[in-house]
Amino acid sequence: MLNVLSCITHEHDLRLVALSAFICALGCITTVVLLSRARVSSRARQHRWTGFAAVVFGCSVWSLHFVAMLAFMPGQQIAYGLNLTVLSVVIASGGALAAFLVWQGRFPQPVRVALGGTLLGLAITGMHYAGVAAMTFTGFLIFNWDYVAASVVISIGFATLALIRANLLERVSRRFEVAFWLALGICGLHFTGMTAITVAPGMAELNAGTVLGTTTLAVVVGSVSVAILIASLAATFVEHYMSQRALQDLKRMRLLGNLAQEVLLIHSNGVVFEVNSAGERLFKAPASEIIGRPLLSLFAQDSAPLLVRRERFSSQEQPPEEVIFQAADGTQVPVELSSQSIDYLGRPATAVALRDLTARRQDEARILHLARHDALTNLPNRHAFLERLDIALDNAAQHRERIAIAYIDLDRFKPINDLHGHAAGDALLVQVSKRILAELQSSDTLARIGGDEFTMILTSEPQPEKASNVVARIVDALRRPFHIEGHRLEIGASVGIAIYPDDGAAPDTLLRAADVAMYRVKQEGRGGLRFFESSMNTQLHARLQLEQELIGAIERDELLLHYQPLVNGITGEVETFEALIRWQHPQRGLVPPAEFIPLAEETGLIDAIGRWVIETACRDAAGWEQPWRVSVNVSPSQFHHSDICGIVATALRVNQLDPARVVVEVTEGVLIDDATKAVATLNRLRDLGIRIALDDFGTGYSSLSYLQLFRFDKFKIDKSFVRRLGQSEDALTLTRTIVNLGHNLGLHVTAEGVETQAQLEILQALGCDQIQGYLVARPAPMGSFMELDRARTVAQFSKLPPRLSA
Ligand SMILES: Nc1nc2c(ncn2[C@@H]2O[C@@H]3COP(=O)(O)O[C@H]4[C@@H](O)[C@H](n5cnc6c(=O)[nH]c(N)nc65)O[C@@H]4COP(=O)(O)O[C@H]3[C@H]2O)c(=O)[nH]1
Structure with missing residues (x-):
C-alpha cells in the first residue's frame, strides 16, 4: 500500500493524477446513471443503454489510464503503439458490455454478481495491461x-462490490456509492499496476507500426474526456427528463393503484418495488417496509412453490390461484392471486393483484355451518349427525370399542308449543339443548334432527353403563320445570338407546334401534329410557304389519261398535250409550282400541275411522227403540284434521237424528293442540245442537285452564281416580274436589270405570250425576243391551226421581 502511495506521489505528476481521477469519477457516475436507465427500460432499449454505459465506462478507464500515463515519468519520452492503444479501449468497452449483460441477465443473483464482477474486473485489467504493452520508450x-x-x-473485488451494491440504483446516494466502488476499482488497479512496473534504462526495441506521440495522445485523451463530459451531461439531462416523466407516471399509477380495493404489488426479479395502500393495509405496515422485500417473504412458506411456478411461466396467461399472504404481524390471510407481466414505467416487471378472501371464506364457513347445523339451537343437524356417526363408528371399529346412540323425544312438547306459541317453544328447545349438553362430555355429540327430536353419540367407555348414567341424568334434567316467558313449563323425555356393535353396525340400523327403544318408552307411559332389545324389533314388525292390515279394515267391514251404557247416578236409568270401537281381526280376533287407535292417529287413518264411527253410531242410535243418547269419541288429530262439524251434521241429517241425542267426547289434547281453533270448532259443534263432554278429566296437567276456555256440557272423571276410591283418602278428596268443581261450573259429572258397589256408593254420596263402568255393564254389541237387566241395574241405585244429565 505504501509502495503504491509512494509510486503515486513520487513517480507521477499529481495535477494530472487528480485530472485522471476526476475523469474517471465522472465516467463512473455517467456509467451508473446509464445503467440505472437501462434497468428501467424495455428490453430493446435496455440493450442500447447498456451498450452506451459500456462504451462510457471503457472510455473512462481508458482516459484515466492514459491521463495517468501522461502523469507518469514526466521526464521520459514515451510513445504508444496505435494498435494496442485501440485494442485497450476495445477490451475495456467490450469487457464492460459483457459484464453488464451478465449482471442484467436471468441468472441467480450471486452468479450474476460474481460473474459480472469478474468480467468487469478483467476488462479493467485487460485495458490497463494492453495500454502498458502499447508503451514505447528507451528502456x-x-x-x-x-x-x-x-x-x-483489486479490480475484480471492487467491480464485484459495485455490482452487488447496484441492486437499488433508484436511490441517488446508492448511485454515488456504486460509482465510487467502480472508480476505486479502476484507480486501484491502475496505480497498483503502475507500482508493479519498474522502468530499467536501456535500449529497447521500438514497437513496429504506427505510434502515437505524447502530444497526439494528449489530444486524443482530451477529446475522449470531453466526450465523456458531454455524455455525462446528456445522461444527466435524459435521466432528469425521464425521472420527471416517470415521477408523473408513477404518481398517476399510484393514485389509481390506491383507489383499487385489491392489493397491487409490482416486483421485478422477485423484489417488490411498488405497492398500493390496500397492500399496506393487508400487510399492516407502511409501503417502505414492503418495497425492497423479496416477494416470497410476503407469503406463507407453503405458497412459495406456486409463486415460483407462476413467475417461471409469467409470459403465459395463468388463472387466478389461492395463496396465503403473511402480514407483518404474522397473521395469515387467504388471498386470490393474479399476475401479469407488464412494462412498468418502461421497465419489465410483474404486476401481482391480491384479493382478500377472508370475508368470502367467512361467508362460506357460515353457509357451511348453516347447512350442517340447526339454526335454533346451533346443534349439528341430521346431515352433520350422520357424518359424525360414520366417523364415530369407524373409530369404534378400529379400537374395538362400544359406543351408544341415543334417540331423545320430548314428551308434551307439541301441546306446549301450540298453547304458548312458537317463540316459547323455540326458547324451550334452546334450554332443553343446554340442559342435555351440560350432561355430556366434549367427545359426545348432540344433534337436533327434528322438531323435538334429538340424537346423541356417546363415545366414552364403558358402554352401556356410561350411556345408562348419562341418559338417566338427562331424563332427570328434562323433568325439572322450565321457566319461559313467565310460564312454568313441564315436559319430559323418552329416550331409546342402541349400542354399537351389539345392536347393529350400520348407522341406519343403530338409529332405528334407538328409535324403536324410544317408541317403547312412549308406549310405556313416557318419561324414561330403554335400551334396545331384539324383541322390540319383532314388536315393531308386528306394529308395521298391523298398520298395513288396518288400512283396508273399513272396506273389509272388520270394524264394529260396542256400546257401554252410562246410567243416571241416582236412579240407575240408562241415559246414554258410549260407542267404543272394536276391530274384528280375521286372525287376532277382537282387537281393543288401545291397540290400534294410537296407530291410526299416527298414520292419519283415524280420519276415515272416526268418520265411520260417527256415521255408524248415528245410524245405530236412529234405530234404537228408546231415545237414548249416543256418545262418540273424537281423537285430537281427527278433531283437527277432518271436518268434524260437517261429518256430524251430515250424519245427523242422513239419519234424521235429533242433535240433542248426540254427545261428542273429546280429551283436553284437543284444546292443547290449537286452543283458539279448537274452541271455534267446539262452538260450531254446539251450534248443531249436540253436547260436548270432556273425557278423561284429571289425567292432564292443566285441565282447569281448559275448562275456562270452553264451557263443556259435562266432564268425565277418569277411571284412574275412581279405581282408588275406597282405597285412599287422597283419591276421595280429589274426586270430591273434581265433582264440586264441575258442579260449581254448572257442569254434569260422569264417573267412568265404576267397578264396585263401594265405588258407586261413594260417587253417589258425592253427588256424581252419571255412572259408567263394568258394575253396570261392559261394552258389548248393542243387541245385548236390549235384554239389559234393568231391574238389577236400577236396584243398585236409589229410588230418587231421575235427573237428566248429558
Ligand atoms: N277397567 C275398566 N275399564 C272400563 C270400565 N268401564 C269402561 N271401561 C273402559 O274404559 C274405556 C272408556 O273409554 P274412553 O275413556 O273414552 O277410552 C277409550 C277411547 O279413548 C278410545 N276409543 C274407543 N273407541 C273409540 C273411537 O271410536 N274413537 C276414538 N277416537 N277413540 C276411541 O279407546 C279407549 C279405550 O276404549 P275401551 O278399550 O273400549 O275402554 C273403554 C271401556 O271399555 C271399568 O269399569 N273398568
Missing part, C-alpha cells in the same frame, strides 16, 4: 508479479 519494464496479481484482485 525495459520489469514487472513485480505480486503487485500485478494484487492489481487484478
Whole structure:
C-alpha cells in the first residue's frame, strides 16, 4: 500500500493524477446513471443503454489510464503503439458490455454478481495491461508479479462490490456509492499496476507500426474526456427528463393503484418495488417496509412453490390461484392471486393483484355451518349427525370399542308449543339443548334432527353403563320445570338407546334401534329410557304389519261398535250409550282400541275411522227403540284434521237424528293442540245442537285452564281416580274436589270405570250425576243391551226421581 502511495506521489505528476481521477469519477457516475436507465427500460432499449454505459465506462478507464500515463515519468519520452492503444479501449468497452449483460441477465443473483464482477474486473485489467504493452520508450519494464496479481484482485473485488451494491440504483446516494466502488476499482488497479512496473534504462526495441506521440495522445485523451463530459451531461439531462416523466407516471399509477380495493404489488426479479395502500393495509405496515422485500417473504412458506411456478411461466396467461399472504404481524390471510407481466414505467416487471378472501371464506364457513347445523339451537343437524356417526363408528371399529346412540323425544312438547306459541317453544328447545349438553362430555355429540327430536353419540367407555348414567341424568334434567316467558313449563323425555356393535353396525340400523327403544318408552307411559332389545324389533314388525292390515279394515267391514251404557247416578236409568270401537281381526280376533287407535292417529287413518264411527253410531242410535243418547269419541288429530262439524251434521241429517241425542267426547289434547281453533270448532259443534263432554278429566296437567276456555256440557272423571276410591283418602278428596268443581261450573259429572258397589256408593254420596263402568255393564254389541237387566241395574241405585244429565 505504501509502495503504491509512494509510486503515486513520487513517480507521477499529481495535477494530472487528480485530472485522471476526476475523469474517471465522472465516467463512473455517467456509467451508473446509464445503467440505472437501462434497468428501467424495455428490453430493446435496455440493450442500447447498456451498450452506451459500456462504451462510457471503457472510455473512462481508458482516459484515466492514459491521463495517468501522461502523469507518469514526466521526464521520459514515451510513445504508444496505435494498435494496442485501440485494442485497450476495445477490451475495456467490450469487457464492460459483457459484464453488464451478465449482471442484467436471468441468472441467480450471486452468479450474476460474481460473474459480472469478474468480467468487469478483467476488462479493467485487460485495458490497463494492453495500454502498458502499447508503451514505447528507451528502456525495459520489469514487472513485480505480486503487485500485478494484487492489481487484478483489486479490480475484480471492487467491480464485484459495485455490482452487488447496484441492486437499488433508484436511490441517488446508492448511485454515488456504486460509482465510487467502480472508480476505486479502476484507480486501484491502475496505480497498483503502475507500482508493479519498474522502468530499467536501456535500449529497447521500438514497437513496429504506427505510434502515437505524447502530444497526439494528449489530444486524443482530451477529446475522449470531453466526450465523456458531454455524455455525462446528456445522461444527466435524459435521466432528469425521464425521472420527471416517470415521477408523473408513477404518481398517476399510484393514485389509481390506491383507489383499487385489491392489493397491487409490482416486483421485478422477485423484489417488490411498488405497492398500493390496500397492500399496506393487508400487510399492516407502511409501503417502505414492503418495497425492497423479496416477494416470497410476503407469503406463507407453503405458497412459495406456486409463486415460483407462476413467475417461471409469467409470459403465459395463468388463472387466478389461492395463496396465503403473511402480514407483518404474522397473521395469515387467504388471498386470490393474479399476475401479469407488464412494462412498468418502461421497465419489465410483474404486476401481482391480491384479493382478500377472508370475508368470502367467512361467508362460506357460515353457509357451511348453516347447512350442517340447526339454526335454533346451533346443534349439528341430521346431515352433520350422520357424518359424525360414520366417523364415530369407524373409530369404534378400529379400537374395538362400544359406543351408544341415543334417540331423545320430548314428551308434551307439541301441546306446549301450540298453547304458548312458537317463540316459547323455540326458547324451550334452546334450554332443553343446554340442559342435555351440560350432561355430556366434549367427545359426545348432540344433534337436533327434528322438531323435538334429538340424537346423541356417546363415545366414552364403558358402554352401556356410561350411556345408562348419562341418559338417566338427562331424563332427570328434562323433568325439572322450565321457566319461559313467565310460564312454568313441564315436559319430559323418552329416550331409546342402541349400542354399537351389539345392536347393529350400520348407522341406519343403530338409529332405528334407538328409535324403536324410544317408541317403547312412549308406549310405556313416557318419561324414561330403554335400551334396545331384539324383541322390540319383532314388536315393531308386528306394529308395521298391523298398520298395513288396518288400512283396508273399513272396506273389509272388520270394524264394529260396542256400546257401554252410562246410567243416571241416582236412579240407575240408562241415559246414554258410549260407542267404543272394536276391530274384528280375521286372525287376532277382537282387537281393543288401545291397540290400534294410537296407530291410526299416527298414520292419519283415524280420519276415515272416526268418520265411520260417527256415521255408524248415528245410524245405530236412529234405530234404537228408546231415545237414548249416543256418545262418540273424537281423537285430537281427527278433531283437527277432518271436518268434524260437517261429518256430524251430515250424519245427523242422513239419519234424521235429533242433535240433542248426540254427545261428542273429546280429551283436553284437543284444546292443547290449537286452543283458539279448537274452541271455534267446539262452538260450531254446539251450534248443531249436540253436547260436548270432556273425557278423561284429571289425567292432564292443566285441565282447569281448559275448562275456562270452553264451557263443556259435562266432564268425565277418569277411571284412574275412581279405581282408588275406597282405597285412599287422597283419591276421595280429589274426586270430591273434581265433582264440586264441575258442579260449581254448572257442569254434569260422569264417573267412568265404576267397578264396585263401594265405588258407586261413594260417587253417589258425592253427588256424581252419571255412572259408567263394568258394575253396570261392559261394552258389548248393542243387541245385548236390549235384554239389559234393568231391574238389577236400577236396584243398585236409589229410588230418587231421575235427573237428566248429558
Ligand atoms: N277397567 C275398566 N275399564 C272400563 C270400565 N268401564 C269402561 N271401561 C273402559 O274404559 C274405556 C272408556 O273409554 P274412553 O275413556 O273414552 O277410552 C277409550 C277411547 O279413548 C278410545 N276409543 C274407543 N273407541 C273409540 C273411537 O271410536 N274413537 C276414538 N277416537 N277413540 C276411541 O279407546 C279407549 C279405550 O276404549 P275401551 O278399550 O273400549 O275402554 C273403554 C271401556 O271399555 C271399568 O269399569 N273398568
